[in-house]
Amino acid sequence: MFETATLSSGPASKPLWSTCAGLAGEALLLGCAVLAPVLSPQVLPHAMFTTMLAPPGVPPAPPAPGPVVRPTRSHSALRALLPFSEPPRVPTSTPTIIGLPADSDTIGVPGGVAGGATNGIPGGLPMDILIAGTAPVAPTPRVINAAPVVAPPTPVIPRVRAGGIVRLAETIFRPEPQYPALARQMRIAGTVELEGVIGTDGHLRELRIVSGHPLLARAALQAVSQWIYRPTLLNGDPVEVIAPITVTFHLN
Numbered sequence: 001m002f003e004t005a006t007l008s009s010g011p012a013s014k015p016l017w018s019t020c021a022g023l024a025g026e027a028l029l030l031g032c033a034v035l036a037p038v039l040s041p042q043v044l045p046h047a048m049f050t051t052m053l054a055p056p057g058v059p060p061a062p063p064a065p066g067p068v069v070r071p072t073r074s075h076s077a078l079r080a081l082l083p084f085s086e087p088p089r090v091p092t093s094t095p096t097i098i099g100l101p102a103d104s105d106t107i108g109v110p111g112g113v114a115g116g117a118t119n120g121i122p123g124g125l126p127m128d129i130l131i132a133g134t135a136p137v138a139p140t141p142r143v144i145n146a147a148p149v150v151a152p153p154t155p156v157i158p159r160v161r162a163g164g165i166v167r168l169a170e171t172i173f174r175p176e177p178q179y180p181a182l183a184r185q186m187r188i189a190g191t192v193e194l195e196g197v198i199g200t201d202g203h204l205r206e207l208r209i210v211s212g213h214p215l216l217a218r219a220a221l222q223a224v225s226q227w228i229y230r231p232t233l234l235n236g237d238p239v240e241v242i243a244p245i246t247v248t249f250h251l252n
Contacts, residue, residue, distance in 0.1 A: 159240040169229035177223030183215040192220040194245040200238035220247035
């Protein structure tokens with residue numbers, strides 16, 4: 001009534017196409033995993049992308065340079081090292097050039113004319129005369145060591161004093177002095193002594209008061225200064241005379 005069933009525990013055989021399909025799928029997944037970063041970089045993890053693009057670190061700054069110590073030498077050491085050379089001497093005299101004319105700027109030929117052209121001919125006329133057509137103007141002669149012109153001295157007219165052989169000059173114009181009103185009210189009268197110098201033309205050159213009342217002296221001085229005398233002659237020549245002059249004031 002019961003049939004005996006036999007069960008096998010060994011592996012069952014798979015078909016060939018299933019095995020090939022599995023290998024192809026694995027190869028496809030492996031290729032996608034390799035090509036995915038190249039075709040789409042954004043699919044990479046963020047941490048890996050950040051690490052790859054991080055900038056390089058800043059190198060440390062070099063140490064600060066220390067103070068430069070320069071070797072110094074004293075002036076005496078420098079003088080000992082440098083060779084001594086004597087400074088050139090300045091010539092005290094100007095050398096004389098032999099064989100050159102005194103004025104090297106002058107160009108001409110013997111028998112030439114002053115002011116002529118450098119390419120002219122002997123005996124010709126200067127260029128300024130040919131252009132202007134006028135005769136040359138002779139230069140003004142220079143006077144060297146001319147004696148200074150001295151004005152003739154003014155003749156000194158002798159002055160003599162009246163008296164002796166020289167008589168007092170005669171007046172030709174003699175206005176009388178005015179009696180001062182104040183002196184008349186005060187009943188003042190008297191004589192005023194003056195001294196004057198009569199010139200060769202008869203006019204008074206100098207006049208001064210010798211004595212007299214002050215109220216009368218001013219009136220006498222004003223009147224006598226207008227007097228004119230006849231010129232005094234001594235040996236036929238007019239001379240100046242120093243003469244005393246007296247003016248008297250009377251109340252009546």
